[in-house]
Amino acid sequence: AAGVIQSPRHLIKEKRETATLKCYPIPRHDTVYWYQQGPGQDPQFLISFYEKMQSDKGSIPDRFSAQQFSDYHSELNMSSLELGDSALYFCASSFRVPGNTIYFGEGSWLTVV
Amino acid sequence: GQQLNQSPQSMFIQEGEDVSMNCTSSSIFNTWLWYKQDPGEGPVLLIALYKAGELTSNGRLTAQFGITRKDSFLNISASIPSDVGIYFCAGLGRSNFGNEKLTFGTGTRLTIIP
Numbered sequence: 767a768a769g770v771i772q773s774p775r776h777l778i779k780e781k782r783e784t785a786t787l788k789c790y791p792i793p794r795h796d797t798v799y800w801y802q803q804g805p806g807q808d809p810q811f812l813i814s815f816y817e818k819m820q821s822d823k824g825s826i827p828d829r830f831s832a833q834q835f836s837d838y839h840s841e842l843n844m845s846s847l848e849l850g851d852s853a854l855y856f857c858a859s860s861f862r863v864p865g866n867t868i869y870f871g872e873g874s875w876l877t878v879v
Numbered sequence: 880g881q882q883l884n885q886s887p888q889s890m891f892i893q894e895g896e897d898v899s900m901n902c903t904s905s906s907i908f909n910t911w912l913w914y915k916q917d918p919g920e921g922p923v924l925l926i927a928l929y930k931a932g933e934l935t936s937n938g939r940l941t942a943q944f945g946i947t948r949k950d951s952f953l954n955i956s957a958s959i960p961s962d963v964g965i966y967f968c969a970g971l972g973r974s975n976f977g978n979e980k981l982t983f984g985t986g987t988r989l990t991i992i993p
Contacts, residue, residue, distance in 0.1 A: 770921075799981065808967060808983040809922070822980050856921055858981070867912060868971070868981055870921040 768793055770859050770871035778877045779847050787842040787874045791859030797821070798840040799868065800832060801856040809856055815840055816862060847878045882906075885968055885984030892958055893992050900966060900987040901952040908970030911944050911951040912981070916965045925966075926953070955989075963991050 771790040779785050791798050797816045801809035802825075811824035815834035826832070829847075834840045844851060854875050860868045885902045892898060902911070910929055914922035926937050928944035928951060935942055941954045951968055968984040 772921075808986050811980060811982070814980070824980075854919065862979070867910075867924060867927045868969075869924055870914070872921040873919070875919065 770857055770869055772855075772857050772871035772874050774874060775872065776875045776877075778879060780879055781847055781849060783847050783878075784843070784845045785847060785876060786844070787855055787857075787876070789840045789842070789857030789859075789871060791838050791840070791857075792869060795859035795861045795869075796838065797860045797862050798834055798838070799858040799860075800826075800840070800842050801858065801870075803854045803856060803873075805853075812842070844876075847876075849878050852876060852878045883968060883970055883982055883984035885987055887987060888985065889988040889990065891990045891992055894958060894960060896958050898955040898958055898962070898989060899952060900968075901950060902968035902970070902984045903950045904970055904982075905949070906970075906972060907948040908972040908982075909948075909979075910971035911942070912969040912971065913940075913942050913951070913953045914967045914969060916967060916986075918964075922967060958989075958991060960991055963989055965989070 773788045799814040800812040803809040812826040813832050814822045818834045830844050832842045854873045856873045858868045858870045860866045883902050883904050913925045916922045926942040931948045932946050933944040939956045966987045969981050
């Protein structure tokens with residue numbers, strides 16, 4: 767079965783640069799979530815989208831933005847990167863019905879140097 | 880905000896032993912999910928629980944959704960080397976925006992001693 771696809775898997779950027787992460791949800795899933803996981807930490811919720819509209823917002827910095835496109839894929843844009851942004855970024859998707867489950871991609875590892 | 884307390888933080892067991900971990904919350908959740916994460920990989924869904932009191936098994940894994948909807952446990956029977964990893968509970972509930980939000984527990988790191 768198709769899973770959540772994230773790209774790139776690994777990314778190295780310098781401070782103050784910009785990075786874009788992409789997420790392709792499971793087919794027919796209408797909701798996308800973004801999480802950030804620092805070393806040894808549990809995943810922290812950043813932002814989510816339902817039917818291309820922002821549905822919830824967590825601890826996403828103002829330097830970050832995201833959107834969901836008409837084909838339901840989503841992109842997380844990170845600007846003015848800081849060393850502390852180095853983390854594993856996960857995208858997850860679900861289909862919004864009662865009792866839905868949320869499936870995660872394999873993550874994009876961002877290293878800021 | 881919603882917080883999930885997961886315990887124990889880490890476990891060191893021998894192969895073949897049974898494992899038990901749990902999550903408690905100050906808030907009510909509509910769904911409890913248990914994930915396993917290997918280093919550098921995404922969380923993989925193990926079990927999903929949708930109703931208070933529900934007991935669900937997936938092979939050697941058994942999980943229950945607490946009656947109060949504020950807790951859940953996961954048991955692993957007869958552990959094997961591939962069980963090594965970090966286990967996260969996650970609760971699906973309503974956020975301040977009125978939408979569903981997944982909140983993670985702090986994780987249980989399982990290590991199997993040779």
